[in-house]
Amino acid sequence: MDYVVEMEGIRKEFTGIVANDDITLRLRKGEIHALLGENGAGKSTLMSILFGMYQPDRGRILVEGKEVRITSPNVANKLGIGMVHQHFKLVEPFTVTENIILGYETRKFGLFMDTDKAAKRVGELSKQYGLNVDPYAKIEDISVGMQQRVEILKMLYRNADVLIFDEPTAVLTPQEITDLQEIMKNLTKEGKSIILITHKLKEIKAVADRCTVIRRGKTIGTVDVAETSREAMAEMMVGRSVSFKVDKTASAPGAAVLEVSSLTVKNSKKVEALKRFSLSVHAGEIVGIAGVDGNGQTELIEAITGLQKAESGEVLLSGKPIHELSIRERNDRGIGHIPEDRHKRGLVLDYSLEENMMLEVYNRPPFSRNGLLKPSAMREHAEHIIESFDVRSGSGVRSVARSLSGGNQQKAIIGREVERDPDLLIAVQPTRGLDVGSIEYIHRRLVEQRDKGKAVLLVSLELDEILNLSDRIAVINSGELVGIVNASETNEQELGLMMAGYGKEEGSA
């Protein structure tokens, strides 16, 4: 068999944890090979080894049949291996071409970089692979989907034959996801080979040829995707059967907990991103906000939580105005917030897990008294959260947040907010980056909060999640409320039309 990359018996240990334990992955020429595993299973570690960022403790890597030592990303590039990271590495004020040649062409052209020549090649590559990128556009002016294509072009420019995509669709809109899948297929048609890290089984079914499943650092097996069901892959991954449907009864809404009326909020460019938006969320119900990313969801949530000031309008919590209050006061009144950006807003990455679990409550008993912290109470609380939410880390609550896998960081934040038992829980993209087993668990916990009589406001770009979890769905477009529908009476098509700005009546006509 023609393998372009073979990783055999790879082992990598960090203090207190074996991240990769005898993993084998073989990539065929021209295939899309999915790498599937629960949060913390060791996928990113394995790919960091292939990309030269970590050295394996044991095992060997063959590229085109020859054993190699990949000591740095530069060596990986030279061997034809490139990676599209989850967080792009682009310089915003630079053009597409400047970003692509950065750190690559300087040595070739000396002081006088021939950017026009480079731009010509970028344009050709873009055309060849159907990427449709303008080589002269500035990064800050193009969409996230386009920025990702620049990352792809960066690899193609460096003649990469093996492309690693690390959860590439996490940041994309549904249309951009379809486009990316097309691009990936084009890439393999042109002879490239792809490793795709993703938690989304639907996407694996849509594009991948084979899938290697790992669990707790060990290879479980490699399967042919066409012959394997979503359920079977999920079971291989978590070791038990997983339900994709949320089990919940009809809601029994009580009094209004959150009332937003005529809220107008400007974005960082001073443009009205949320316009006279009104919505209420009652005790005992989950209200989902459906919309394409960037249609005012962020501004809405920031104005409710106090991260941003509204231009006008009111926010009431249990009947009392809160829009003039500080963030802490709002938290104390009963708002919990699972934020969109876990690194920027959710965690202090250099704090331990234990400290992170304390961020909103350290100043009150039992965690502190008379200005003194109570370490044993803090530890007990943090341990309870990481146990109930199955947060996996090397050194338990003492682990630095930065060292946790993305999914485990997310579970820690959700645990912290749910355990505070707030009257209003705002969950923004709560399951982004989580494996199907964890998603099932988190969904159950959110429904549990609802059933306890709490109000839950859910913002998600995943329509499946919105439809599965919400009782009512508010659709937002260009900062305005398009309409509110009952989740049991709508479907993806209707929501899709509403998200594009058509009113409910027009949409269903």
Ligand SMILES: Nc1ncnc2c1ncn2[C@@H]1O[C@H](COP(=O)(O)OP(=O)(O)OP(=O)(O)O)[C@@H](O)[C@H]1O
């Ligand atoms: N630099 C590091 N220091 C200590 N522990 C680490 C380090 N990098 C990863 N780990 C640990 O190794 C394990 C595997 O992590 P890895 O990021 O490879 O998982 P993953 O499968 O990519 O997870 P996710 O789907 O959540 O992103 C985790 O338990 C993580 O906490």
